[in-house]
Amino acid sequence: MADSNFIDYVKFCSRSGAGGPGSVHFRREKHVPKGGPDGGDGGRGGHIILRGNTQHWTLLHLKYKKHVIAESGKGGEGGRRKGRDGEDVILEVPLGTVARNAETHEIVAEITEDGQEIILTQGGRGGLGNENFKTATNQAPHYAQPGESGIEEWMILELKLLADVGLVGFPNAGKSTLLASISAAKPEIGDYPFTTLVPNLGVVGYKDDKSFVMADIPGIIEGAAEGKGLGTRFLRHIERNSILLFLIPADAGSIAEQYKILLNELEKYNPELLDKKRILAISKTDMLDEELMKEMEAEIPKDLPYIFISAVSQYNLEKLKDLLWQAINS
Structure with a gap:
């Protein structure tokens, strides 16, 4: 619950x-x-x-x-x-x-x-x-x-939650799983929409006893800015985050289309959110081969930092931390 x-x-x-x-x-x-x-x-x-x-x-x-x-x-x-x-x-x-x-x-x-x-x-x-x-x-x-x-x-x-990194994505994108994998947070995880009904905060440990705070915001659906799904109730928490980590699963179909919808919902809610630093993480990639990754890379918008990860197999999670830490401190 x-x-x-x-x-x-x-x-x-x-x-x-x-x-x-x-x-x-x-x-x-x-x-x-x-x-x-x-x-x-x-x-x-x-x-x-x-x-x-x-x-x-x-x-x-x-x-x-x-x-x-x-x-x-x-x-x-x-x-x-x-x-x-x-x-x-x-x-x-x-x-x-x-x-x-x-x-x-x-x-x-x-x-x-x-x-x-x-x-x-x-x-x-x-x-x-x-x-x-x-x-x-x-x-x-x-x-x-x-x-x-x-x-x-x-x-x-x-x-409005105070966190360095806000996780943005559709329900079931794997945000709770990622937060549980790289922090001490223990969010509820399931395979149905809106598993996360409340924001979860996790402290992510980094090198040399450094750390940063990541917030798992409940999943956005198309129309959230107009109040569909959980609506704007939780979009307000994203306003405080300095970095927006967009999480899109590898099996979501078009990466570019998913990213565009998420960006559009944030812009409709508050255009200033687009001024924040953005990083794209493509999750659930443990089953992908290099050829499929190359195909997905071609879809990713230019100038958008991205990384392929898997919270289950821990693939690239340390590199993700490096990327986030650099963005927070740049």
């Missing part, structure tokens, strides 16, 4: 705390018949804050949070005592989380580092107490500022 706990999209109402009101207060001292104003400021309203956390790989823990509400600030007091700030609400999110305003779709935050904190919804400022309004002509102001209101807005969090 696929991991039903992988959640990469949540929508919730984010409401920051209101600022506390400033205080109207005057000193009352035994030997000071006309004490001056000493009303303190109100406390700030609580923020809603996003914090990056490498221990989270999914937004599952936020799935049922339909309302996220921060505490309001407390009012100021006499003796110039400031009101307590409202407590912030911190939402721990995986790296690669993007926050959008649900109405405008504007990106308001992007978490890419562990421990990184970004205020998602700002708390209201506390009001100034009456001591701030004392002037030469008004020694006893009887007013103070109210606190600012909090902000209420609907927000969307989307997770």
Whole structure:
């Protein structure tokens, strides 16, 4: 079974705390018949804050949070005592989380580092107490500022996986098998469409203790950009990858045609994806002879780096790592 706990999209109402009101207060001292104003400021309203956390790989823990509400600030007091700030609400999110305003779709935050904190919804400022309004002509102001209101807005969090290499291909192209062969990942593998229903990440070990991260994205089908199959739900994960590794099986018919369809789906979803470095791996080639490989090579678009591989027999997997490492670091 696929991991039903992988959640990469949540929508919730984010409401920051209101600022506390400033205080109207005057000193009352035994030997000071006309004490001056000493009303303190109100406390700030609580923020809603996003914090990056490498221990989270999914937004599952936020799935049922339909309302996220921060505490309001407390009012100021006499003796110039400031009101307590409202407590912030911190939402721990995986790296690669993007926050959008649900109405405008504007990106308001992007978490890419562990421990990184970004205020998602700002708390209201506390009001100034009456001591701030004392002037030469008004020694006893009887007013103070109210606190600012909090902000209420609907927000969307989307997770886009952070990986160096994104595997692009049709269902059954052998992406899960390849990931399992060259990394420590253990994706589910089967012989039916959409075996991979969630993205899988694998750390690929390289020479001299180096490594890079590869993501197995669920298979694309023609029409994915319009929502067919798993649609655009997982295409968003490809946006983050610096290298796109196109995997086409040797028994797929026309290599050029398969590559063209995959490229077309990516372009329809986001034309900027075509600016990424691309490498073509022709999989399941352990049964091919040199003559068949030559025929396939003639079909491959010029200037596209390519390699014949077999995850089952380990054929050319080390050379594939070399190719990917060079592309990542060039």
